[in-house]
Amino acid sequence: MSCRHLAAVAAGCDPCFTVDASRVTFGGGALAEVGPRLRAHGVARVAVFVDPRVHGLPWFAEVAASLAAAGVDAAVYADVAVEPTDASIADAVAFARQARADGVLSLGGGSTIDTAKLANLGAATGHDVRRYVAAPWGEGQPLTAALPVHVACPTTAGTGSEVTGIAIFDLRAHHVKTGVASPRLRPTEAVIDPRVTATLPASVVAAAGLDVLCHALESYTARPHTQRPAPPTPTARPMSQGANRWSDVGCREALRLCGRFLPRATHDADDAEARAEMMWAATLAGIAFGNAGVHVPHAMAYAIAGGVRDYVAVGYPPGAPLVPHGFAVALGAPAAFDALAATAPARFREAAGLLGAAIADVGDAEAGACLADAVAGVMRAVAAPGSLRAIGYDDGDVPALVEGTLPQQRLLGNAPVEVTGALLDGLFRAALGGR
Ligand SMILES: [Fe+2]
16 A cells, blocks of 8 residues: 555655664663763763753653763753743753753653753854744754754653654744754654653653654655655755655554553553553654654644643643643644545555554545544543643634644645645634544
């Protein structure tokens, strides 16, 4: 199926794809390797990024012990913000500049790893990170400088940030999520220890797991690389190069693991097997989307998360409105996959089957609804909010949500169809009621 989908190269389009990933070390006890690994890169002093919660967990003590044993001096920044903003990034950059370190280590979820990426960028280049943010929110300058070594240690099974060259933050003045995307931003090494997921609250496992599910689904259904215009030079091929045979492999296994293990991992912190399998799914989906790219649900998510008024998910810090990234992505996903399935019905049906849906009698016309139902079923199984109304949006918000999504051209250009304002209007209206 996938060979047929990718075999025909459209006129002027790209017959090739490039595989790129961080070095990955995966397994129980891997955190003990961070000190020797940094030392092997010649790092003598490292800037460590962690959030206040993780700073108090035994995983931080393990990392500190590994650094000390390897003779690596550490300057610790323990104020990483959940869902970072331009202000919190500026604070982290200021720390990195003063730390005078020759390497970076991040221990945390996507917010922490993204903060470390941007602190490393800001300190190494001396520029405001918005220089490298795509227009219209930034200057859109390419990142040409090589950055200091970054070893990333995820503590959630979600964002895949440890293996991608993408860092996201909230540009508060415009109420949008934006970010920097460059292969040079990809961490040098990912050290992934699935034991860390034992301390995660259920809602964090649920949100992070839905992010994994959408990374896999969007990468699997992205515009095939064979239908993306060929780059002007071989080295100008984008990271979001579209669905390809490499990313397909990781997507299929990640979807199978999400369907089988995400509800178990969410509801039982003692289910070490389920939590470890979700960590592996996150790694596979992260590598896949780092080489294929996500599209419509992630583009919608940035507007959804940026415009929320007073919703705060259970298990997240109170005091400021916050839709966890994984919930924001999932809320638009059923409507988006239903609407896009006509581009490759067999592929959408196969994805539903990998999530556990019965697909033997599903025809091409029902493939989108089948996949949308499968995604909505997982959302219900992990007690995620099921509709935009459930997080405080109503019909009057749709124009602003559409307006907040259209600038996400890096993502929308990776969709299997041209994404118009009218299409997004329909998707947001469908997402208001849920499925
Ligand atoms: Fe994501």
